[in-house]
Amino acid sequence: xxxxxxxxxxxxxxxxxxxxxxxxxxxxxxxxxxxxxxxxxxxxxxxxxxxxxxxxxxxxxxxxxxxxxxxxxxxxxxxxxxxxxxxxxxxxxxxxxxxxxxxxxxxxxxxxxxxxxxxxxxxxxxxxxxxxxxxxxxxxxxxxxxxxxxxxxxxxxxxxxxxxxxxxxxxxxxxxxxxxxxxxxxxxxxxxxxxxxxxxxxxxxxxxxxxxxxxxxxxxxxxxxxxxxxxxxxxxxxxxxxxxxxxxxxxxxxxxxxxxxxxxxxxxxxxxxxxxxxxxxxxxxxxxxxxxxxxxxxxxxxxxxxxxxxxxxxxxxxxxxxxxxxxxxxxxxxxxxxxxxxxxxxxxxxxxxxxxxxxxxxxxxxxxxxxxxxxxxxxxxxxxxxxxxxxxxxxxxxxxxxxxxxxxxxxxxxxxxxxxxxxxxxxxxxxxxxxxxxxxxxxxxxxxxxxxxxxxxxxxxxxxxxxxxxxxxxxxxxxxxxxxxxxxxxxxxxxxxxxxxxxxxxxxxxxxxxxxxxxxxxxxxxxxxxxxxxxx
Numbered sequence: 001x002x003x004x005x006x007x008x009x010x011x012x013x014x015x016x017x018x019x020x021x022x023x024x025x026x027x028x029x030x031x032x033x034x035x036x037x038x039x040x041x042x043x044x045x046x047x048x049x050x051x052x053x054x055x056x057x058x059x060x061x062x063x064x065x066x067x068x069x070x071x072x073x074x075x076x077x078x079x080x081x082x083x084x085x086x087x088x089x090x091x092x093x094x095x096x097x098x099x100x101x102x103x104x105x106x107x108x109x110x111x112x113x114x115x116x117x118x119x120x121x122x123x124x125x126x127x128x129x130x131x132x133x134x135x136x137x138x139x140x141x142x143x144x145x146x147x148x149x150x151x152x153x154x155x156x157x158x159x160x161x162x163x164x165x166x167x168x169x170x171x172x173x174x175x176x177x178x179x180x181x182x183x184x185x186x187x188x189x190x191x192x193x194x195x196x197x198x199x200x201x202x203x204x205x206x207x208x209x210x211x212x213x214x215x216x217x218x219x220x221x222x223x224x225x226x227x228x229x230x231x232x233x234x235x236x237x238x239x240x241x242x243x244x245x246x247x248x249x250x251x252x253x254x255x256x257x258x259x260x261x262x263x264x265x266x267x268x269x270x271x272x273x274x275x276x277x278x279x280x281x282x283x284x285x286x287x288x289x290x291x292x293x294x295x296x297x298x299x300x301x302x303x304x305x306x307x308x309x310x311x312x313x314x315x316x317x318x319x320x321x322x323x324x325x326x327x328x329x330x331x332x333x334x335x336x337x338x339x340x341x342x343x344x345x346x347x348x349x350x351x352x353x354x355x356x357x358x359x360x361x362x363x364x365x366x367x368x369x370x371x372x373x374x375x376x377x378x379x380x381x382x383x384x385x386x387x388x389x390x391x392x393x394x395x396x397x398x399x400x401x402x403x404x405x406x407x408x409x410x411x412x413x414x415x416x417x418x419x420x421x422x423x424x425x426x427x428x429x430x431x432x433x434x435x436x437x438x439x440x441x442x443x444x445x446x447x448x449x450x451x452x453x454x455x456x457x458x459x460x461x462x463x464x465x466x467x468x469x470x471x472x473x474x475x476x477x478x479x480x481x482x483x484x485x486x487x488x489x490x491x492x493x494x495x496x497x498x499x500x501x502x503x504x505x506x507x508x509x510x511x512x513x514x515x516x517x518x519x520x521x522x523x524x525x526x527x528x529x530x531x532x533x534x535x536x
Contacts, residue, residue: 044365058453085104099457164184204223206252482514
């Protein structure tokens with residue numbers, strides 16, 4: 001008989017029976033949705049409505065603003081913005097290495113005026129605002145725009161990604177030493193716990209690094225490693241676990257192994273609840289009931305036969321609906337070619353709307369709960385996630401592992417493993433290694449997918465002119481303040497970052513001064529000098 005396995009190599013049986021869940025204790029392992037350990041969902045509400053949105057951002061801020069308003073008009077319930085490569089690397093558009101990437105993979109953001117244009121006419125007090133932009137700057141921009149529009153920051157809802165561990169090894173490098181990255185993470189979480197209490201200031205993003213070919217146990221194990229380290233550091237500061245844990249959320253991937261992805265989300269909820277209660281001493285139920293959002297897998301999508309990607313997105317979205325996530329975004333069918341076109345954005349949003357409104361799958365909470373197969377799979381996924389967490393922590397301090405390049409090598413190995421699985425046919429991809437069609441026949445949706453996005457070169461002169469027109473003394477004073485506060489570990493850097501941003505300093509300038517305070521070059525590429533001069 002042919003053996004079958006999930007993507008994380010869990011052996012599958014042809015049939016599951018009560019024997020497979022003989023040790024299951026309903027109250028201990030499952031319980032009703034909305035009750036500890038939250039396996040079946042963080043809420044007893046069976047309304048089934050998750051925040052439906054599409055990841056957005058392209059060109060200059062006003063162009064992205066139009067994109068956001070278009071999607072809201074079409075029924076999007078929240079907004080999620082991603083920065084372009086220079087923004088994610090904390091480089092201003094006028095940096096010599098930024099030119100050819102400005103606005104091509106997200107929106108170009110570097111100063112307060114950019115955030116004003118990005119959020120123009122967006123009802124910030126009523127809609128969730130999430131972003132994949134370096135957290136301190138995303139928070140500062142949103143906070144200042146809200147204040148300028150007489151919106152209390154206490155009303156702001158949404159999230160921002162925190163990625164102190166893995167971004168340098170498997171994503172956009174900020175070229176900041178680890179202690180600074182971790183400090184910015186904890187400073188921004190502490191700031192939001194006081195100033196923006198409804199905002200999820202700690203969104204653990206397992207999505208971006210899982211796209212390096214990780215399976216579900218690896219994805220969530222690394223996510224828990226980062227969560228645990230950040231939580232311990234916040235507790236060392238004297239924060240009470242219940243003051244911030246309810247504002248932790250997890251952004252997970254959703255690949256094509258349908259049942260395993262659902263099991264992953266259920267296992268993650270249970271693990272998080274137990275960890276918060278038993279290890280970190282949380283008492284507030286909200287601290288144990290983690291918010292889970294998801295972005296469907298871009299890695300699962302293909303350049304060949306891009307129309308198949310619509311089907312993949314629908315399957316993944318159905319899995320998320322059945323798992324009971326709080327928010328979802330569907331990777332666009334033209335993912336392999338570009339940032340989403342208006343057509344692919346619309347398909348992703350309409351996919352969510354059809355599943356929500358027409359399928360009836362959301363009318364029952366955790367409809368797969370109690371399935372012999374699903375409960376057995378959830379247990380096994382949970383076990384594998386936690387075993388890996390314990391194995392990694394047994395190797396030593398995660399910070400030291402990062403410094404030694406352990407995670408970097410791990411990601412390199414998983415990328416190579418995934419490529420081999422595709423090349424040798426262990427992982428089947430329709431259009432890539434099975435059911436291919438000739439290139440001359442593979443034309444459906446290619447005209448949309450292959451539309452080229454030109455760099456937003458006009459941003460270079462715009463930012464140069466902006467910098468020339470500022471009050472230079474005010475800028476220098478603000479940047480000196482950043483440097484001096486960064487030298488003092490007890491200072492929360494969010495406050496000087498907000499002051500400097502309000503004064504007109506750019507993200508690149510602020511990041512450079514913080515790098516210098518930690519003994520790193522102002523410009524990691526050695527191409528520009530600090531705004532405060534050579535002698536500083």
